[in-house]
Every structure is written in C-alpha cells, then in structure tokens.
Amino acid sequence: MISSVRLKPLNWQPYIAPVKLSEATPEQLEAMKVTPSAKKVSEYVRTLAHDPESYLARTVLFNAIMYVEGGLARPDRELGALGASIVNGCKFCAVVHARRHAELTKSDQVVTALYLDKPEALGQRDAAIYSFARRLSAAPSEATADDIAALRSVGMDDREIIDLIHAISIFGWANRLMHVLGHAESG
Amino acid sequence: MIDAMDKAAGLSPDDALFAARRFRPEFVRGAEECRLSVLHPANDQGLAPNLRVALARRMAALNADPVLVAEYDVQLDQLDPTEQLLAVAQGETALEEPLATIARHADLVTMTPKKAEASDIALLAQAGLSNPQIVALSELIAFVNFQTRVATGLRLMRSA
Numbered sequence: 001m002i003s004s005v006r007l008k009p010l011n012w013q014p015y016i017a018p019v020k021l022s023e024a025t026p027e028q029l030e031a032m033k034v035t036p037s038a039k040k041v042s043e044y045v046r047t048l049a050h051d052p053e054s055y056l057a058r059t060v061l062f063n064a065i066m067y068v069e070g071g072l073a074r075p076d077r078e079l080g081a082l083g084a085s086i087v088n089g090c091k092f093c094a095v096v097h098a099r100r101h102a103e104l105t106k107s108d109q110v111v112t113a114l115y116l117d118k119p120e121a122l123g124q125r126d127a128a129i130y131s132f133a134r135r136l137s138a139a140p141s142e143a144t145a146d147d148i149a150a151l152r153s154v155g156m157d158d159r160e161i162i163d164l165i166h167a168i169s170i171f172g173w174a175n176r177l178m179h180v181l182g183h184a185e186s187g
Numbered sequence: 188m189i190d191a192m193d194k195a196a197g198l199s200p201d202d203a204l205f206a207a208r209r210f211r212p213e214f215v216r217g218a219e220e221c222r223l224s225v226l227h228p229a230n231d232q233g234l235a236p237n238l239r240v241a242l243a244r245r246m247a248a249l250n251a252d253p254v255l256v257a258e259y260d261v262q263l264d265q266l267d268p269t270e271q272l273l274a275v276a277q278g279e280t281a282l283e284e285p286l287a288t289i290a291r292h293a294d295l296v297t298m299t300p301k302k303a304e305a306s307d308i309a310l311l312a313q314a315g316l317s318n319p320q321i322v323a324l325s326e327l328i329a330f331v332n333f334q335t336r337v338a339t340g341l342r343l344m345r346s347a
Contacts, residue, residue, distance in 0.1 A: 015308040016318045050319040051232060054326035057224035061217030068213055089301025139298045139332070140251035141339045148347035158207045158344065165340030166214055169333045176296050176329035180303040181322070 005108065005115040007095050014182040018046030031056040047181055062174065065166045072156075072163035075104040076129055080164050082114065083133025084171035092184035093175055125154040133168045190219050195255050195334065196341035204344055218337065225327040232323045237266035238286075241276040242293050242324075243331050248278055249297045250335040254342075285314035289324060296328045 019028055021041060031052035034041050048055040066077055078101040085093040098115070102108040113121040119130055128150040135143040151161050189199065192215070198205040208215060226239050244259035263276055271283055275290050282290055288310050296303055311321050 015305045016312075016321055048322055048326075050322040051228075051326060053228045053230065054221070054224040054323065054330075057217070057220045058326065058330075061214070061221050064211070064213035064217055068211065071210070087301075136336055136340060139249065139300075141336060143339065143343055145343050145347035148343050152347070158204065159210050161344060162207055162211065162214075162341075165337055165344075166211070169336035169340065172336050173329040173333040176300050176332055177325055179300055180296050180328075181308065181325055183305065 005112045007098055007102075007111070007115070008186065009099065010092050010095050010184040010186060012042075012044055012092050012178065012182050012184055014043050014047040016047060016050075016181065018043050019049045021046070024049065025052075028052045031059075044178065044182070048177065058173065062170055065163075065170045072160040072167070075101050076125075076160075076164060077167040078104060079110065079126060079129050080133045080167035081171045082111075083130045084137040084168045085175050086114065087134050087137035088172065088175035088179065090171075090175035090179035092178055093171065095184070097171075125156075128154050128156075129164060132164070136165070136168050137172060190215065191222055191258075192218050192334070192337060192341070195252075195258065195338035197254065197345065198341065202345070204341060208341070218334070221330055222334070225323070225330040228323070232319045233317070234320055234323055234327075237263065237268050237272055238275070238289075239327055240266055241268060241272040242289070242327060244276040245278050245290065246293055246297045246328065246331040247335060249294065250332065250339075252335045252338065255331075255335060255338060285311075285316060288314035289316075292324070293328050296325070297332055 021034065024032070028049045032041050032045055032049050066081070078097050081097040082094060082101060085097060098111040102111050110122060110126055113119060114130070119127060122130060132143060132147040132151060135141065135147055148161065151164070156164070193199070193205060193208070198208065226243065227236050231239070240259055240263045244256060244263055247255035247259055259276070263272070268276070271286055274282055275286055280287065280290065292307060292311055295307060308321060311324070316324065
C-alpha cells in the first residue's frame with residue numbers, strides 16, 4: 001500500500017496579454033460566450049480568444065470528446081488525458097485531469113500510482129489505457145497494433161477505443177496550448 | 188462522404204471502422220471544423236493558408252506520417268508556394284525571418300512540448316508576430332499533432 005498523493009489545483013499564467021473584455025470584438029465575445037458585462041472569463045479563454053475561430057471550433061470538439069454521453073467511461077477518458085499530459089509535460093492539465101479522475105472514481109489509487117511513477121500498480125484495464133496514452137502521445141507516435149490488441153483484451157470495443165484515441169489526441173492539442181502559451185503556478 | 192480524417196486514416200465507406208467513427212458525429216464534424224479553422228480560416232490573422240499548409244506538411248513529417256505528408260504536399264502545390272514556403276514544408280532550417288523563427292517553434296512544440304518556455308513565445312514576438320498570430324500559430328501546431336494521432340490510432344485499429 002502506497003500513501004496517496006494530494007494534488008492541489010494550480011493557477012495558469014499566460015505569456016502574452018489576454019484579450020481584455022472591454023476591447024473584445026463581437027466575434028471574440030461570441031466565441032467566449034459572454035456579454036460585455038461579464039466580469040469573470042478565465043485568462044486561458046481570453047488568451048485563446050485572440051483567434052476566435054479556432055477557439056470556438058476546438059472548444060466544441062473538446063467538450064464533445066470529454067463529456068459526450070455513452071461510449072467510453074468518463075474516468076477512462078480522464079486517464080487518457082492524464083497520460084498525454086504527463087508525456088507532453090503540461091503540469092496544469094495533468095493536475096486538473098488527475099483530480100477529475102480521482103473524483104469520478106472516488107479513489108486516488110490510480111493517480112497516486114502515476115504520480116509516484118509506479119504504473120505496475122495499475123489494474124489491467126487502466127494499465128492498457130495508460131500505456132496506449134503514453135505511446136500515442138510520443139512524437140512521433142510509438143503506439144502499435146499490440147496496444148490496440150491490449151485494449152481489446154481488457155474488453156474494450158471499437159467505439160470505446162475510438163473515444164479513447166480522441167481523448168488522448170485532443171490532449172496532444174490542449175497540452176500544446178496550455179504548456180506553450182503560459183505556465184502553471186501553485187495556487 | 189469521406190472526409191479529411193477518413194482519407195488520412197485510409198478509411199472507405201465499406202470499412203466497419205468508417206461506420207464506427209460515425210457513432211460520434213460530433214467528433215467527425217468537430218474535427219473537420221477544427222481543420223478548417225486552422226488551415227483555411229475566414230480571418231487568417233495574416234498567416235496565409237499556404238504558410239499554414241507548409242507548416243502542417245513539416246509537422247506531419249516530424250510525426251512520421253507519410254499519408255498526411257503526401258496529402259499536404261498536394262494541397263501546398265495548389266496554393267502557389269514560394270521557394271521559401273517549400274523549404275518550410277521540407278523541414279529546412281536555413282530560412283528567412285520570420286519563417287525561421289516560426290519553423291523553429293513548430294519543431295520544438297511538435298517534438299518536445301515539455302521543453303517550451305516563456306522565451307520561446309518571446310522569440311515569436313521579436314520576429315514580429317502579433318498576439319493573434321501567436322495564438323493562431325499555436326492552434327495550428329497543436330491541431331496537426333491532434334490530427335496525426337487520431338489518424339495513427341485509426342490506422343492501428345484497422346491493422347490490429
């Protein structure tokens with residue numbers, strides 16, 4: 001038995017000046033889904049609102065991948081996101097999605113194993129998901145047909161595997177925004 | 188209808204995986220809208236589509252994805268690329284500014300995102316990029332890294 005890791009949320013600080021709500025264009029406001037009187041829009045959202053078209057398109061896709069009903073269980077999507085975030089070095093994203101995994105599973109065993117770098121402590125299903133997440137996140141990808149076979153051997157069907165591929169891949173995207181355009185600080 | 192992701196993954200309508208992918212119409216439509224938003228946006232922020240496609244080709248090569256490399260080669264060919272843009276696409280590093288700084292950044296973030304620092308964003312600003320251009324470039328880089336992974340994953344599913 002290993003003692004559990006406590007993860008506190010981090011703050012994110014951008015390297016460039018975010019869009020000011022008072023100076024935002026109607027397209028930027030629409031993308032951020034705020035009215036000019038809104039006070040609190042995160043710095044992350046206001047940073048990406050510099051290019052409202054890509055912000056809007058990605059947000060719609062991101063939400064579908066992480067929250068759409070059915071298919072792959074939510075904790076499994078979070079585990080894929082976490083594996084990607086660890087490989088890509090996005091500390092902020094890793095903490096957010098580690099905490100979400102622990103909340104959804106009401107257990108911090110998986111997150112503890114990963115933060116202590118003891119993936120051998122994972123169950124078979126989590127191990128297959130985490131290993132695939134790491135290997136697909138490498139640049140270039142190191143994933144092979146054996147990884148897919150491992151996912152199938154723990155009972156995952158094609159729809160679930162497609163969901164997992166998307167959860168890992170959208171963090172190949174999100175990590176490259178969050179860790180590149182700013183940095184995480186302890187709250 | 189076959190879309191860019193089917194093409195990249197080598198899927199045709201007879202494949203079981205083509206149908207399985209459509210279990211998530213949100214992902215199919217969403218990925219295509221994202222592709223358009225970074226490669227052919229209505230407002231390109233001064234980063235022209237041929238520069239964007241040249242960079243996408245460069246990053247597909249870094250991700251060792253010959254299918255997407257070939258696809259972006261075809262697209263670039265139709266967009267009147269300059270010698271400099273062809274050099275960007277081919278992964279060369281001896282380039283004019285700001286292309287040299289932009290290409291360096293795309294390489295860094297594609298291959299070793301973990302190593303990205305504040306100074307890398309400062310270099311883009313020094314090369315003359317505005318904040319909207321820095322964000323648009325970041326989204327393009329990040330998208331291609333998403334696209335190659337979804338395509339890779341789907342290809343592995345076909346072969347497994």
